[in-house]
Amino acid sequence: EVQLVESGGGLVQPGGSLRLSCAASGFTFTTSWMHWVRQAPGKGLEWVSHINSDGTFTNYADSVKGRFTVSRDNAKNTLYLQVNSLRAEDTAVYYCARDKAYCPDYWGQGTLVTVSS
Amino acid sequence: QAGLTQPPSVSKGLRQTATLTCTGNSNDVGNQGAAWLQQHQGHPPKLLSYRNNNRPSGISERFSASRSGNTASLTITGLQPEDEADYYCSTWDNGLSAVVFGGGTKLTIL
Numbered sequence: 027e028v029q030l031v032e033s034g035g036g037l038v039q040p041g042g043s044l045r046l047s048c049a050a051s052g053f054t055f056t057t058s059w060m061h062w063v064r065q066a067p068g069k070g071l072e073w074v075s076h077i078n079s080d081g082t083f084t085n086y087a088d089s090v091k092g093r094f095t096v097s098r099d100n101a102k103n104t105l106y107l108q109v110n111s112l113r114a115e116d117t118a119v120y121y122c123a124r125d126k127a128y129c130p131d132y133w134g135q136g137t138l139v140t141v142s143s
Numbered sequence: 144q145a146g147l148t149q150p151p152s153v154s155k156g157l158r159q160t161a162t163l164t165c166t167g168n169s170n171d172v173g174n175q176g177a178a179w180l181q182q183h184q185g186h187p188p189k190l191l192s193y194r195n196n197n198r199p200s201g202i203s204e205r206f207s208a209s210r211s212g213n214t215a216s217l218t219i220t221g222l223q224p225e226d227e228a229d230y231y232c233s234t235w236d237n238g239l240s241a242v243v244f245g246g247g248t249k250l251t252i253l
Contacts, residue, residue, distance in 0.1 A: 061242065071180075071188065071231050073242040085240050121187055127194050128235035129178035129242060133187040 028052040028132040030122050035137030042112050046137055048105040048122030053132075055103040056080075059125035062096060062107050064118035065136075072118070075107065076125065090116075112141045147172065147232050147245035154251040159222050163248050165215040165232030171243055177215035178233045179208055182247075188231060191217070219250075227252045 034046040048060070062074040075086045075096040084096050095108040105122050119138050123130030148166040155161040165177055180188040192198050192208040205220045215232055232245040 063242075063244075070229075070247040071182075071233075071244045073233075073244060076242065087241065126190070126199075127178075127197075128175060129190070129193050129233045130180075130188075131190040131193065131199065133189070135187055 028124065030124065030132060030134035032120065032122055032134045032137040035120065035139045037140045037142065038112055039143050040113060040141055042141070043108070043110045044112070044139060046107040046109065046120055046122075046139070048107075048134060050103045050105065050122075050124070053124065056100045060096075060098065060105045061123045061125055061130045062094075062105075063121045063123055063130060063133075064116075064139075065121070066115075066118040069118075074120070077105070109139065112139070114141050117141045146243050147177070147234065149230075149232060149245035149248045151246070152249045152251065154253055155222055156253045157222055157224070161219045161222060161226075161250060163217045163219075163230050163232075163250070165217075165245050167213050167215075167234060167243070169213060170238040171213075171234045171236040172210065172215050172232075173213040174237055175235045176210050177208070179206070179215075179217045180231045180233060182229045182231065184228075191230075222252055224252055226250060 029051045031049045061076045077084045077096045093111045097106045119136040121136045123133045176194045178193040179191045182188040191206045196208045229247045231247045236243045
């Protein structure tokens, strides 16, 4: 069974940083592209970033480019998202998801990031 | 980044058929087709179909997807109370090298 478990969210002040993690199991993580997608309270889905299977290719939404960094540790079956210079508009549930044919298929339960002073 | 266009809401009666639409352009839906996701309140999204009408294992045949030009559609037949949810389309934008989502359609079962 595919399982994705996010962690690392919390309350952070504007300008602060967090490192989100996503522990993967039940599939071959080392050959899977992965995504981060976020959802602000009461809003729709917003794609944030993706990374290829060996971590050599990444891309980001314009809204987070230069502030967020996606990475992975295939030895630990874990995906990361380093989020820096946080703003109020970054407040959201952050989901990790596995890629299937260039779209996210299996999703974790998400981790909530709240940016507030 | 440009997104895909979905109607904000659709209302249909029990056991009726609903067709949800998703409009993009030749760089995204017109080129790659679309995926459809269902999200119930308080839960993560669930993939219903990808690349137009490929259903993952366990997804009911009542959900079928198609595409015509730059518009993708999701048809849900025999509507049930549990189909009340938000539905999102998603695709790959070749120009942006990024995933794009529609704004979502809230389906209400009357």
